Amino acid sequence: MSESETKKKTNVFSWFRNMWMTNLLFSTGMALIVMIVLQTLALGFNYDTVGTWFGTWLQNWINILRNNAGIGIIALGMTFVIISGGIDLAVGSTLVAIGAVLMMLIDTGPLGILQRMGITGVPAYIFAIILGIIFGIILGEVTGLLVTRGKLPPFIATLGTMKIFRSVTQHFMQGYTPVVPKPFLNIASISVGGQLLMPIIYWLILAAALYIVSTRTSFGRQVIAVGSNERATKLSGVNVNAIKRKVYVLMGFLVSLSAVIQVSRIGSMDYANAGSGYEMDAISAVIVGGTSMAGGKGTILGTVLGTLIIAVMNNLLNLLGVPPFLREAFKGVIVIGAVLLQKKDSSS
Amino acid sequence: MIVEMHNICKSFGANDVLMHVNFSLKGGEICALLGENGAGKSTLMNILGGVLPADSGEIILDGSTVTFETPAESLGAGIAFIHQELNLINDLPIYENMFIGRELVRKNGLLDADEMRRQTQQVFDRMGLELDPKTMVRDLDASYKQIVEITRALLMKASLIIMDEPTSSLTEPEIQRVFEMIRTLKEQGVGIVFISHKLKEVKQVCDRYTILRDGKMVAEGAVSGVTTDDLARYMVGHDIRTMALQRDRTVSHDVLRAENLTDEKNFRNISFTVRAGEVLGVTGLLGDGRSELFQAIFGAGSDYTGQVFYEGRPIKLRNTTEALDYGIGYLPRNRKENGILKDMDILENGTIVSWPLISKFGFINRKKQNQEFDEQVKDLHIKLEEKTDLITSLSGGNQQKVVLAKWLCTRPRLLILDNPTQGVDVGAKEEIYDIILKLADNGVAIVVLSSESQEIVRVCDRTLVMYHGALHGELKGEAMNEHNIMRLATGTLLN
Numbered sequence: 001m002s003e004s005e006t007k008k009k010t011n012v013f014s015w016f017r018n019m020w021m022t023n024l025l026f027s028t029g030m031a032l033i034v035m036i037v038l039q040t041l042a043l044g045f046n047y048d049t050v051g052t053w054f055g056t057w058l059q060n061w062i063n064i065l066r067n068n069a070g071i072g073i074i075a076l077g078m079t080f081v082i083i084s085g086g087i088d089l090a091v092g093s094t095l096v097a098i099g100a101v102l103m104m105l106i107d108t109g110p111l112g113i114l115q116r117m118g119i120t121g122v123p124a125y126i127f128a129i130i131l132g133i134i135f136g137i138i139l140g141e142v143t144g145l146l147v148t149r150g151k152l153p154p155f156i157a158t159l160g161t162m163k164i165f166r167s168v169t170q171h172f173m174q175g176y177t178p179v180v181p182k183p184f185l186n187i188a189s190i191s192v193g194g195q196l197l198m199p200i201i202y203w204l205i206l207a208a209a210l211y212i213v214s215t216r217t218s219f220g221r222q223v224i225a226v227g228s229n230e231r232a233t234k235l236s237g238v239n240v241n242a243i244k245r246k247v248y249v250l251m252g253f254l255v256s257l258s259a260v261i262q263v264s265r266i267g268s269m270d271y272a273n274a275g276s277g278y279e280m281d282a283i284s285a286v287i288v289g290g291t292s293m294a295g296g297k298g299t300i301l302g303t304v305l306g307t308l309i310i311a312v313m314n315n316l317l318n319l320l321g322v323p324p325f326l327r328e329a330f331k332g333v334i335v336i337g338a339v340l341l342q343k344k345d346s347s348s
Numbered sequence: 349m350i351v352e353m354h355n356i357c358k359s360f361g362a363n364d365v366l367m368h369v370n371f372s373l374k375g376g377e378i379c380a381l382l383g384e385n386g387a388g389k390s391t392l393m394n395i396l397g398g399v400l401p402a403d404s405g406e407i408i409l410d411g412s413t414v415t416f417e418t419p420a421e422s423l424g425a426g427i428a429f430i431h432q433e434l435n436l437i438n439d440l441p442i443y444e445n446m447f448i449g450r451e452l453v454r455k456n457g458l459l460d461a462d463e464m465r466r467q468t469q470q471v472f473d474r475m476g477l478e479l480d481p482k483t484m485v486r487d488l489d490a491s492y493k494q495i496v497e498i499t500r501a502l503l504m505k506a507s508l509i510i511m512d513e514p515t516s517s518l519t520e521p522e523i524q525r526v527f528e529m530i531r532t533l534k535e536q537g538v539g540i541v542f543i544s545h546k547l548k549e550v551k552q553v554c555d556r557y558t559i560l561r562d563g564k565m566v567a568e569g570a571v572s573g574v575t576t577d578d579l580a581r582y583m584v585g586h587d588i589r590t591m592a593l594q595r596d597r598t599v600s601h602d603v604l605r606a607e608n609l610t611d612e613k614n615f616r617n618i619s620f621t622v623r624a625g626e627v628l629g630v631t632g633l634l635g636d637g638r639s640e641l642f643q644a645i646f647g648a649g650s651d652y653t654g655q656v657f658y659e660g661r662p663i664k665l666r667n668t669t670e671a672l673d674y675g676i677g678y679l680p681r682n683r684k685e686n687g688i689l690k691d692m693d694i695l696e697n698g699t700i701v702s703w704p705l706i707s708k709f710g711f712i713n714r715k716k717q718n719q720e721f722d723e724q725v726k727d728l729h730i731k732l733e734e735k736t737d738l739i740t741s742l743s744g745g746n747q748q749k750v751v752l753a754k755w756l757c758t759r760p761r762l763l764i765l766d767n768p769t770q771g772v773d774v775g776a777k778e779e780i781y782d783i784i785l786k787l788a789d790n791g792v793a794i795v796v797l798s799s800e801s802q803e804i805v806r807v808c809d810r811t812l813v814m815y816h817g818a819l820h821g822e823l824k825g826e827a828m829n830e831h832n833i834m835r836l837a838t839g840t841l842l843n
Binding site: 222 | 668671672678688690700701703704710754
């Protein structure tokens, strides 16, 4: 009896080991589960009854998801960028620039652009969002052109646009505080079942859509092909430059959606600091999710898991009362640890 | 020095790569290690070179048993492994490359360039080479790079050198240069393992041969006692054909006509036509500009002047997507760099070109994708386990067929094949020739770019020979033989 039991145990163990070594999503998922267990334990200390405990647990989760929806959406786009072999350091600055344009449009103060044109209410919001998205797409196209036509390395191109977008935004917005109309806040703050779920819903819908784009469409597969071997992809009749431009346009589009959510959640924007560090947070989430910086490898699902791992870790550090200055260090450890694990996987 | 490998076994998972293989070599001897791709040659040599451990068996060096855990240990024992992809750094001069990782330093901790140059010069003198140690590696041609690798092995006091396909990227005069070097080494008592697919070279330079097939040693002996046909038969296990392939040569309309194509650097004044149902060869030595010429025509190369007519219409392709629209296919040279997507599976590698054609609203029609690829797998006899395995799990020949399949899925009317049998074993080579001829019979216009004159003679109806970017002659029928091709390719005119 004990023999067969041992045998069974080894089988489970070797299955687990095999999955761990070969399937990046599996190891990322396991890491997330471990984090969630730790977080659940940390949360459980002060509660006696199961009902209230679960309520708190759920509430905590909704908060985590909502707080990370913005970065989660940006990380989705960053996944495409990194898979294609690129990088986008300008997402935070782009967010601020789009946010500024959006708020200038919907401002109900004397300087509000749409208001002065006589457009108010819901049409104004729709109009502003569409223009905001178009602006995001244009900024993405600028990066795309710098990378393809200008033949700049994406790191350099976006390092430049990062500085430009934020600095120009700050310059034009100094001394101007737009008033965001209350109804606009509903976009993110309309309550579903007594909870503020909208940002989470936007994030999950986009994740699902982009998962399908990445796995099922010609564009999604061509992005992976470009990252895997650009020359071979070009020689396969694929317009590589068009694909790269589309990737940055997609990034700009997603940043503009994130900007809409950010503005409608907070109702204002700090042009100097909003979105700063977003590029690194998004890149971290993508890397932790198993996407290779060298391009050609990566999944949307992995990025969602990566975003959650970092989010849960932040929450855990909060619950454990780790001093704020130390928290970034843990993020660093997670990123390095994840990549070390992935390295072991790919070399074996 | 005598090295003996006894009863070497090695398997990767359930796959037995080597089964009780014996191999031996002594100083002053050149032994050819032959076999098709996947026969186990590289694995055997990787074991000797300390790259891989053997599962069982022993290595005996001058009478004592040794084990090599790392390449450094093997090198320390005097065994140097020169890989097919050279390990030289283009941006450093020769002498620094010679000492990379073991640089000589002065007492003050700075590099002792003078001493490194002196020792390098010493080895060059010993080998009778007229090379300046200060030359940048970037400025050397392929054969001298190979030679620098070999002399580096000597500098490290190697008495046994393993060379993995040392001539695969060299032109004929360069090959002769490397062979001279190999013969000098032999005279100085160095033992050499020569891994190659080119049997004529084996006859030229080797003393003995050892042939592996499916992980077993199937033949060994003195090279002087066998013909290249014998060797080829041992390798594949059955007779292979060597004469020109016969077929019904009916050609119809012009598919591609080029007039005075010239770019600034690589080719000038090129005019030719290819007709439907015809196999046109384009050959020459390395640096003749043929690859650059056809990449330019395909829309993936440099800008050019002159005019290309495709099915009678003047065209100029600005990118490869346009080529696809016109029904022009292109199989690039250097499969690893230009052909395969190493992170993607076999199915995707074999259908990437047709994704836009089988997509609706951007979504790839998976049923069609599978159908089309299955058809190619059947037609091209591609051997694979699962379509969802990585492309890198296939042998070279099958990888090449998958790369070819991605273009055949689009039913091209003009197919440009650059070095279609590079790194492919004898059996797969024949299969690829058969595929080429079958396509031509079905009315596809085919251009085969190759530096192997044997291949040109075997598969082409007609061939253009290029020399330093210019068209130097055209051969067909009886006149299309290896001798004439070589004369034109080296710049001599036929009388």
